[in-house]
Amino acid sequence: MITALAGGVGAARFLTGLIEFVDQEDLVVVVNTGDDVEFFGLHVSPDVDIVTYTLAGLVNDETGWGVRGDTFECLGMLKRFGEVDWFNLGDRDFATSILRTKLLRAGFSLSQISAKVSHDLGLRVKILPMTDDRFSTFVQTPFGVVSFEEYLVKWAAQDVVLGVNFVGMDAARPAVGVVESILASERVILCPSNPIVSIGSILSVAGIRESLRRSGARKVAVSPIVAGAPVKGPADKLLRGLGVEVSAFGVAQLYADFLDVYIIDSMDAAEKGRIEQLGVKVVVVDTLMKNLAVKTALAKAALEA
């Protein structure tokens, strides 16, 4: 069994390469829920949906989120009522969130709902939210404190980050199956995802980091930082805000207590020696997932490292 820890788009792209080699039934994907937001009373789980749509072959490849060919009639009608909002949700995406909200109100957990949605979309991969409990990531900027999704979408991640808060962290328990699959896997892969608000939030849920330290699995991470910058998204602002060096090395430091192998991009080959001094083996390959060939080669490296 393989367990992957995942955020949204970067992780989902990597996982499309991974399922070329791993049988879906042997793969558990533990997904960040710190970005979950409430939108018109609906519970939206951006990262869980991105991973699910991508693996089900439904994702809008241009944006990396949402359903390919989706329409935005519902949002358009809301705008006619003067309800201009900052969040974008297509009609089919609305359906997923309507179902999730209905089932949450009927007492089902996020992980039960995720299992139903992925099954109904034809998947056999187990997609597990990191926790079934409330967990919300907030970002502190010079202009105030906002939810991470608001920082990313509404404010286009323009502002300097002064700090990050995981609200609910102290009470959140890992969803059933998360720790069990980390302990039972032969390999745990940290996808190329935001190290603070995607992987960092997963690792902050009580017991998850500890299970990675205890697990006999080979623990492999793919660096989301290439040539001193994120490929996409605000990882640089978040790392800087928390005083972490914006480099493959900086991210390696965050995982060094449990990591066995770290995959870095060819452009960062010069960082190899410094990272190996952290006690982590380094593999150097091309990690920019421009096409399926790179994705599969990267997945193969993560499976063989």
Ligand code: GDP
């Ligand atoms: P989201 O897509 O923004 O929700 O976030 P993720 O948590 O999946 O993380 C995106 C992270 O993945 C960013 O820090 C990117 O730098 C990284 N990333 C995206 N695409 C690639 C890629 O092709 N190669 C590598 N190495 N990292 C990537």
